[in-house]
Amino acid sequence: MSSTPLLPRVASGSPFLWRAGALITAAAIGFGAFGAHGLKQRKDITPDRIAAWNTAAHYAILNGLGLLLVSLHPRFSVHRFAGPAIMTGTIFFSGSIFALTLNRDLKFLGPITPMGGLMMIAGYISLAL
Known part of the structure; x- marks a missing residue:
């Protein structure tokens, strides 16, 4: 009996983006679970604020999965801007919302959220160009 992998091995790809996507997705699932159970306490x-937390977790999961997919693409996995912009934008966007939800005194993080969103958008647009 032979074993067939779910996805074929790819010669090219970015182990860094793969790991970043996996870690962001895993963290987002954990943050989402905390939002569903721990924040209500x-x-x-x-x-x-719970709705904002859920939005941040949702975006982080989607972008983590996006990074996993980008890391498998032969051309886009080595794109100098797309993956790093998506990764950094996700950390800025979701991370600032998580921090602001837990502590409203961190007002200086307010402008970081839209900057993170713009970075994510720019990363995905760069894949189309």
Whole structure:
């Protein structure tokens, strides 16, 4: 009996982007679970803040999976801008929302959120060019 891999091995690819995508996805699943269970225990967390947390987790999961896919592509896995922009944008966007949800005193992070979103968008657009 022979074993056939689910996905064929690719000669090219980016182990860095693969690992980054896997770690971002795993962390986002953990953050999502914490948002669903742990945040509700805190009296200072409003439903709006839980919704923001869920949005951050959702975007992080999608972008983590996106990085996994980009890492497998023969041309885009070595793109100098796309993967790093998606990765950094996800960390800035989701990370700032997570931090602001837990501590509203970190107001300086407010401008980081849209910058992260723009970086993610730019990363994906660069794949189309």
